[in-house]
Amino acid sequence: MLGNKAFNQKNHLEIAGCDIVQLAEEFGTPLYVYDEALLRSNIKDYQKRLKELHPDSTIAYAGKAFLCSAMCRLLDQESMWLDVVSGGEYYVARESGFPTERLLFHGNNKSPQERELVLKNGIGRWVIDSEWELALLSKEAKNYLHGKLPVFFRITPGIDPHTHAYITTGKVDSKFGLTLVDGIAQRVIRQALSYENLDVKGLHCHIGSQIDSLEPFINTIKAMVRFMDSFKEQNNFVFSELDLGGGLGVPYLEEQKGKFPSVQEYVEAIAKTLQEECEKYQYPLPKLFIEPGRSIVNNAGNTVYTVGTIKEIPGIKKYIAVDGGMTDNPRPILYDARYQAIIANRVNQGSPEMVSVVGKCCESGDVVIQQTETISVQNGDILVVEGTGAYNYSMASNYNLIPRPGVVFIRDEKPYLVVRHEGWYDLVRRDILPEYLIEKGE
Ligand SMILES: Cc1ncc(COP(=O)(O)O)c(C=O)c1O
The missing domain is CATH 3.20.20.10 (Alanine racemase)
Structure with a gap:
């Protein structure tokens, strides 16, 4: 593991003394978390x-x-x-x-x-x-x-x-x-x-x-x-x-x-x-x-996701889809960058397996981690990608009109929201409808 991380008595991952499962519940995912x-x-x-x-x-x-x-x-x-x-x-x-x-x-x-x-x-x-x-x-x-x-x-x-x-x-x-x-x-x-x-x-x-x-x-x-x-x-x-x-x-x-x-x-x-x-x-x-x-900044930052769709192609690959991807971390698609991940809500439970962690964007290249070994993953698991402190938040986009995640700083074991999540309302904030486009179709 990178940075100051440990598992607590609930078998939950802690970053800088803060329970990441609780953090995900409180602030939602995806979320950038800095120590x-x-x-x-x-x-x-x-x-x-x-x-x-x-x-x-x-x-x-x-x-x-x-x-x-x-x-x-x-x-x-x-x-x-x-x-x-x-x-x-x-x-x-x-x-x-x-x-x-x-x-x-x-x-x-x-x-x-x-x-x-x-x-x-x-x-x-x-x-x-x-x-x-x-x-x-x-x-x-x-x-x-x-x-x-x-x-x-x-x-x-x-x-x-x-x-x-x-x-x-x-x-x-x-x-x-x-x-x-x-x-x-x-x-x-x-x-x-x-x-x-x-x-x-x-x-x-x-x-x-x-x-x-x-x-x-x-x-x-x-x-x-x-x-x-x-x-x-x-x-x-x-x-x-x-x-x-x-x-x-x-x-x-x-x-x-x-x-x-x-x-x-x-x-x-x-x-x-x-x-x-x-x-x-x-x-x-x-x-x-x-x-x-x-x-x-890199080792101080992590991205917290929730696992959604899991798709297994027998003998070929198991895809684990998370609720973010190239919109919050474009480095894999830009530079073939590699990352490692941790399941935050269970430690050492289930047998290890090789999986591909992918995002939710309409691009086959929207891969967060090409191949990683992890304990068997289930829907709803909290997955933390480590070492995302640099060139992630700053390179994030609204591709597919996906709102960008918020940012939390953990200080003295307490979380502080320092950038709020974008909402769907943010996606129309700059849009302008000229008069001639207001008229409705049949
Ligand atoms: C002019 C300049 N200074 C500093 C940096 C920071 O580089 P790094 O994040 O690799 O330390 C960059 C990044 O490319 C840069 O272009």
């Missing part, structure tokens, strides 16, 4: 290790992994920065009272409305992604009401992180960032130095997500410091900050435990490599930013 203490301790692990090894550092949690107002408040309480990638994420953070000076703003195609919102309300760091964006900002940054606009430049360092193609972002062929090839990054940043409304703080890179070894991170730092040094030689300018993005992978299955570097090992490797590379080039040690998402 708040684990969220906070994941954050503290990063903070502690980074403070020890590279004190001049900042951790900007990547909001795309999971964000809602409650998460923003928790991050603020933990003195974190927050990386946002859209006007929507910026808006939710600001509405929750998160300080805008600790927000970092990404995006490869920031809209005029998004740029205006952020320029008006302030930002900690703005990550410029393209030459076109720089041209726009060279004019718009004069509207920034909070001094010079503090900017990073996103670089694609040409590193392959050996992860799924859809979450590889730092190779030369990428929609993100400025390439080092043909001196393009060098030319664009040199141009930026001539704009008096921009304060060029440093460089940013993010090579991908769910990365299972340290080597790509180490190679990235080497490439970045080499570039920073050559930029210094040619332009007599020192970048005072370097943002390495996120990407540390996490286990989703029991057998993957120990396969991924720990947060401690990751922080040690990046801090040490940065120090060594800076010494090698005699480059002033920059302030270090990182942007972990998945490794902070």
Whole structure:
């Protein structure tokens, strides 16, 4: 089992001391359930290790992994920065009272409305992604009401992180960032130095997500410091900050435990490599930013479902259908992602069997778990999929017009609803019927 889980005297699964069967009765299913203490301790692990090894550092949690107002408040309480990638994420953070000076703003195609919102309300760091964006900002940054606009430049360092193609972002062929090839990054940043409304703080890179070894991170730092040094030689300018993005992978299955570097090992490797590379080039040690998402939230989140239809095709397969699926967890259909599940209302009762856990959407690809061994399952059982804290709630959709689940935080063994479930009424909230469509048919 992942995270803080146990079975109680009723033979019910408990997450962070909270009976999941009772929780399902109280809030309904499907439901995302987060262990708040684990969220906070994941954050503290990063903070502690980074403070020890590279004190001049900042951790900007990547909001795309999971964000809602409650998460923003928790991050603020933990003195974190927050990386946002859209006007929507910026808006939710600001509405929750998160300080805008600790927000970092990404995006490869920031809209005029998004740029205006952020320029008006302030930002900690703005990550410029393209030459076109720089041209726009060279004019718009004069509207920034909070001094010079503090900017990073996103670089694609040409590193392959050996992860799924859809979450590889730092190779030369990428929609993100400025390439080092043909001196393009060098030319664009040199141009930026001539704009008096921009304060060029440093460089940013993010090579991908769910990365299972340290080597790509180490190679990235080497490439970045080499570039920073050559930029210094040619332009007599020192970048005072370097943002390495996120990407540390996490286990989703029991057998993957120990396969991924720990947060401690990751922080040690990046801090040490940065120090060594800076010494090698005699480059002033920059302030270090990182942007972990998945490794902070994934193991703290779980999805609670109720089992409905059970279909057995003799000699072939047993399908267990739950009351959610690709609408609350699109990762299996997007990336062939794998998960494990627990029956929460009975432990060690019945003989184990191999089953496929599927969703309720009209797609054969709507599979939650391709194949898993579980105790024999019955209708009405409560099935918990583990490790759904990252890129589940944030990627959920209303496909088939299925309402999205609510979110509960468990704190001190008590549940707190932090996002309510959508209802069917939410599905017509934005619909508009022009007059000519009101007339009824025969
Ligand atoms: C720019 C950027 N920073 C940080 C992250 C977070 O990555 P992860 O959740 O793998 O830590 C992402 C995710 O893809 C990203 O695109």
